[in-house]
Amino acid sequence: MRRRAFLVAGLAASMSAGRADAAVGERRAAADALFDRFCAETGLADASTIVMRGEKVLHQRYAGRYTPQTLVPIASSSKWMFGALVMTLVDDGLLALEAPIGTYLPELPASHRALRVDALMSYTAGLVGLREALELQQPAGIPLLESALRAARTPLAAPPGAQFDYGGANFQFVGAAAERVSGRTWHELFQARIAGPLGMTSTAWGRLRAAPDPRAPVANPVLQAGAWTTLPDYAAFLTMIAQDGLHRGRRILSARAVAAMGTIMTRGLPKVGPEGLGAQPAEYMIAHWCERPEGLRCTLESSPGYFGANPWIDRTTRLHGVLLVQDQRRRIVDAETRLRDGLIDLFA
Template sequence: MGLAWLPGAPPATMPPSGGFHQLSKALFLAALLALGVFAGPALAAAPPEGLEARLDAILARGAPGVSLLVYREGTLLYRLDRGDLAPDARLPVASASKWMTAALVMTVVDEGLLSLDEPIGRRLPEFQGPSGEITLRQLLSYTAGQGGLLGMSDLLQDSRLTLSESAARIARRSQVDPPGAAFRYGGPSLQVAGALVEQATGRRWADLFAERISIPLGLKSTTWGHPLRPRLDPAEVTNPNLQGGVYTTAEDYGRFLGMLAAGGSLEGRRVLSPEAVAELERVQTAGKPMAYRPPGMGDVDAYGLGTWCEAQDPEGACLLSSSPGAFGAYPWIDRRTGLYGLFFMRHHLPLVVDQIRRARTLILSAAP
């Protein structure tokens, strides 16, 4: 969600440090994803009664337009476009970028080139002392101790740096918390994760994203930049803001969600292992203080890797994942019904988050 919570801004996954029991839960979820256990019966294409009124309530809170797309099993069940927003509008999605960032990182973990639990100081020697003990898992779950969104340390960086230079500048900053001690949303950690990815693969972030995400999923209008610098030429951005820099369309983001909802593949093309998808959704913050949550998400107490967990089962498996952005994009996956989708707009999320969730509740409660 990176930003308009800013003042004035509109081979297999490594086991977690908690041991075999946590890994077993992740593998169990992965098996359910692969088998499609969470998917329900086919839903009629008609949206539930009253849904358009819920979208109009979003417009009444000042959003100029909103698109809603709802899917199941790779099929678009219905789409509603209200207000002044073109169906092919390409918008900055702010923190909805985080889900995409974490997914690309996990392709490298799947490949065995990175481990979620290796101390980053082994690969990035500029991280010394306690900061050298930070893990990739902590970077992706905002528990690395590097501060939160209000520090703006990554958002103020030049977009023409390299990700390696970005990480080196972050390494010079003092730790706010010991690694793993607390959750602080929106700090500079994802830039460090990006530097690790580029070092491990020898590939530029945007090129690797195109190769591993955009091309396999057929994303036609998704690029990386900076959420507060819309005039940047993506070809010239070598330090994309990884917590909030994606520009995309509702259709592109829907296809990305379809891959995650299906356990890592879409239309026969595998992007992630089921185990990696399960690890993205597994709660990483259990037992840690939620020291900073942005406006709009103050009632959510669990975070995975690049994604919030809004509902869990009694065993702690995430049932409702989301990655809302401060500019109003709100993608989600519900494992109970097999439905997934997104609300797509450009407006201050805290002004419309309640109406978005009421609309989503209506959608989920109507699912057979």
């Protein structure tokens, strides 16, 4: 009798596991269909995407020439990684979000010394935005401090805190401060505090369109848009953020730092830009977007880039994912949004 009970229980468990495996297979097939539809709608032969919950991969696809080793320029998707690196210095007490940048860079002119670090990181400090492309026109070989000093020659476009003006040279100021308080270059900081601990073996910072050479890192990387990465690398970074600073049991950022990055900084402010990103997300936080603000919380965070890359975190479903492509985002933004939202609905 007992043996029969065991056999029945085992058969039931086997059938249940079979149904679960079938459901997983169906979801993956549906996710593949969504990805294939995105590629067909956009005409893109080369693309990759991943969807995760925690550290579990739910869906991953590579199309065309894209492989796990493919290095892709991610433009403004760099911003989220920039913000996280700066927040490691905040965690260590080397920088403070509420501090004036002149605390760390007294060489700046008086007009810029009082600008707060968090305002610079949220494009609310009053600096002229992306339309001037200040740091994009600078030499690659000058130090970050010189980059900031040159950018400070351009007068403020608005009083600090009066408007959101996307994509200025703001991050060069904070990057220069990061180098000063740590005594290390931006590249050394990123490797020691983000890339190394997360196992990001391929990500590097450079200029917007020229692939970085790790053997000869540029002194003046474009911190708002100059990172190049692979799908596994960015997925590791985003998993850490989605898990409030933890990755494979190792703490990279404090939960408080991740929460501070998720503070909406632009509520009620006039907004200028962003040019080239298609539909503008709702609000900006510390170095990334809030697409779905709900009260004081943000339930959908993202950092879309001009070339089409789009990392995102859906806090409601606890899903996160990355799309890597190389195109113009304003051309593919509708199809990209349908893909992401479809994947969220599928795996919710």
